[in-house]
Amino acid sequence: MKLFEKITNPREIRRKLGLNQQEFWSRIGVTQSGGSRYESGRNMPKPVRELLRLVHVEQVDLARVRREDFEIVEYLKETHPDLYKSLRKAVRAKLDATEGSSSSESVAS
Structure with a gap:
């Protein structure tokens, strides 16, 4: 899902x-009543939509995110792009392996 993509x-x-x-x-x-309005079709502001995407679609735990983390990522991208790409690829492979094992575990149960 793209940044600020419309969550329908x-x-x-x-x-x-x-x-x-x-x-x-x-x-x-967001309050329950505010969320209810969004679920009923009221236009959702971009910041709320992005938080929804991060927390519920991307499964980001906001309590663990720090500004320094983003600064480190940006520094790594700028100064060591090959290392950044290699690390990103390794993380994706790990996530794919984890998702594959969890789906096979749920099938086996």
Whole structure:
């Protein structure tokens, strides 16, 4: 999903995650009633949409994110682009392996 891409159905995302409105919306700092309005079709501001994407689609734990982390990533990209690409590739391979093993575990259960 692209940065600030239109999230057309937040209710569908919430239901797929098995969360009630309070659990889903409070993780991104939106009240249950505000979230209900977004689920009913009210236009969602870009910052809310991006938080929803990060937290519920990309599964980013906002409590663990620090400004320094972004600064390190930017520094690495600028000064050592080959190392950055290599690390990014290694992380993706690890995630793919983890997702593959978890889906095979769920099939086996």
